[in-house]
Amino acid sequence: MRISTNTIYETGTNLMLQQQETLIKTQQQLSTGRRILTPSDDPISAAQVLSITQAESLNKQYSVNRTSANSSLGLEENVLRKVTSLLQDIHSSTVYAGNASLTDTDRKILATELRSQLESLVGLANTTDEKGQFLFSGYQASTKPFVQTGLNVQYVGDQGQRLNQVGPARQIAVSDSGIDIFDRIKNGNSVFTTAADALNTGSGIIDVGSVITPSSLTGDNYEITFTVAAGVTTYDIVDITTGLPVSLTNAYVSNNVINFDGMQLSIKGDPANGDKFAISPSSNQSIFKTVGDLITALETPSSGQPGGTRLANSLNTTLQTINNSLEHILAKQASIGARLSEVETLESVGSDLSIQFEQLLSQLQDVDFAKAASDLQRRQLYLEAAQQSYIKISGLSLFNYI
Numbered sequence: 001m002r003i004s005t006n007t008i009y010e011t012g013t014n015l016m017l018q019q020q021e022t023l024i025k026t027q028q029q030l031s032t033g034r035r036i037l038t039p040s041d042d043p044i045s046a047a048q049v050l051s052i053t054q055a056e057s058l059n060k061q062y063s064v065n066r067t068s069a070n071s072s073l074g075l076e077e078n079v080l081r082k083v084t085s086l087l088q089d090i091h092s093s094t095v096y097a098g099n100a101s102l103t104d105t106d107r108k109i110l111a112t113e114l115r116s117q118l119e120s121l122v123g124l125a126n127t128t129d130e131k132g133q134f135l136f137s138g139y140q141a142s143t144k145p146f147v148q149t150g151l152n153v154q155y156v157g158d159q160g161q162r163l164n165q166v167g168p169a170r171q172i173a174v175s176d177s178g179i180d181i182f183d184r185i186k187n188g189n190s191v192f193t194t195a196a197d198a199l200n201t202g203s204g205i206i207d208v209g210s211v212i213t214p215s216s217l218t219g220d221n222y223e224i225t226f227t228v229a230a231g232v233t234t235y236d237i238v239d240i241t242t243g244l245p246v247s248l249t250n251a252y253v254s255n256n257v258i259n260f261d262g263m264q265l266s267i268k269g270d271p272a273n274g275d276k277f278a279i280s281p282s283s284n285q286s287i288f289k290t291v292g293d294l295i296t297a298l299e300t301p302s303s304g305q306p307g308g309t310r311l312a313n314s315l316n317t318t319l320q321t322i323n324n325s326l327e328h329i330l331a332k333q334a335s336i337g338a339r340l341s342e343v344e345t346l347e348s349v350g351s352d353l354s355i356q357f358e359q360l361l362s363q364l365q366d367v368d369f370a371k372a373a374s375d376l377q378r379r380q381l382y383l384e385a386a387q388q389s390y391i392k393i394s395g396l397s398l399f400n401y402i
Helices: 005-032 043-097 104-125 178-183 287-299 307-365 369-394
Strands: 146-149 152-155 163-167 170-173 192-196 222-229 232-239 244-251 257-260 263-268 276-281
Touching: 043 104, 043 163, 043 287, 043 307, 104 146, 104 178, 104 287, 152 178, 152 287, 163 307, 170 307, 178 287, 178 307, 192 307, 232 257, 244 257, 263 276, 287 307
Parallel strands: none
Antiparallel strands: 146 152, 163 170, 192 276, 222 232, 222 276, 232 244, 257 263
């Protein structure tokens, strides 16, 4: 077969270009450390690399979200720790306020201190994070959740919880609404409340009571009314909800237990004729109202009787509600701690997953440097050989032999 001179030149040039292209590709692999430079180099592996890279990118974003969640929850936990400390101080002040040696002036001074603590409590409830967002305003992160007017504190946020996507199938709450933290606290013993009528003139003091038979509870409102006649004190118990008497003309003995409809309580002291005590189902009461009511009670003159008895009843009720508040806040702290623990666990899993992704990507796309270096030397030799042979072949001519 006859081969033209032009074909010889083109073939030689193409072969050299192919060797140059192969050599350059090997150089690029060595310089980038990647075996796959374009998808056509290994389509299957390239597709796997793309899938793993996308999964790794998502995992990194989840890690960023977990860091943000950890920061928010840590700040909330710290705020609630301060709230707990403040409530403990208020509890101590309430116990001290019951000291019989205190005068009305002393109690007013104590009330002034409590006003300052109430403002501190509201300040904690209006805490913002590093982005200037309010922790306890629900979804309305830019809205100040609690507005204070004197002793009245109102919640103006919503009941939402902001969520962070911290895993492929896990969203976690990174905030709590202020109404859930500071408002939804059961008063009384968390089942029912006891209270002395404001118009009582005797020295009867009622305790918070307790539940003895849950199945017998009715959830009704009751009233205990005292009658004093000829030196004998008796009491009637009436179900206010139904209007029916529960028991009538019961002999009263100070500090004796009174049982009815699954509840028990005791009243000590000497109730006067017509004195009344109310028993009602527990309801939600905010921490701020509890402290506000305490301040009002301390600012009201209570020296002598019946002021001293009214104060004692008020302090008993306040102490129980503060205890409920402390338990409620501690339960919320436990919930936050559980979420922080989950975030930490997910971060550990995410770190392990990131290492696996890196290993898989390395196996799929990293170049074998020893082999690539050997290939570079070999392909350089091939190119030099192609160049030398091209020179010799292109120099052949019949005229050299004529």
